[in-house]
Amino acid sequence: MNEPTPYGRTTGHQTTTAVHVHTPTPLAPTHTAPLVPVQPGTIPAVASVVLPDGRVVTGYAVAPVQPEPVVAKPVVSRAAVNVALGGVGFLAVCGGLLLLTTFITALTALVTQLITLAAVVFGGWIAVQIFSGRGHGEGGTTVNIRKAVIKRNKFYG
Structure with missing residues (x-):
């Protein structure tokens, strides 16, 4: 009969009980001085303070705490210094690459000149071998060239 419902209320006949409300009495506010930590090694003087309630x-008595001095930031940041050093390194590498390409160009020109010199010397040797008179005396063909007259596109030899 007095079973709880799904909403937490009992059904059926309910008995009423007296409700007692307790209201606490508020405490008087107290004003206390803030606590300041005392530095070890120094003993400050004893002081008395009279509060407004008597x-x-x-x-x-503690001296006020002095704030730490602000550390000045460097004029140039570390990132800027790193970028500058990277640029100097890049310029050094570029200079080395420029010297390397100059060296390769000079080496290529030297090899080209050596090949040209070899071709001229070898070609000259071959020309001397072909056009020299040595070796024609033993069975070679001798060709005698005499004056020829060409008149009106006719050859008279």
Whole structure:
């Protein structure tokens, strides 16, 4: 009969009970001084402070904490220095590559000149062998060239 429903309420006859509401009494706010850490090695002087509600608080007077000095940033960032060093290295490599290409060009010109010189020398040797009179005396053909007269496209030899 007084079974719970899916919504958490009981069905059927319900008995009422007295409800007691408890309201707490608020505490008076207290004003306390902020805590400041004391540096070890120095003993500050003892001081007393009178709070507005009449209480006396005794403690050590602490000097205000000085902020750390701000470290100045370098004028040039590390990334800029790295980029500059990379550029210097790239220029050094480019200079080396320029010298390398100059060397290869000079070597190619030298090889070309050597081949041309060899062709001229070898061709001259062959020409001397062909046109020299040595070796024609023993069975070679001798051709005598005499004056020929050409008149009106007719050869008179």
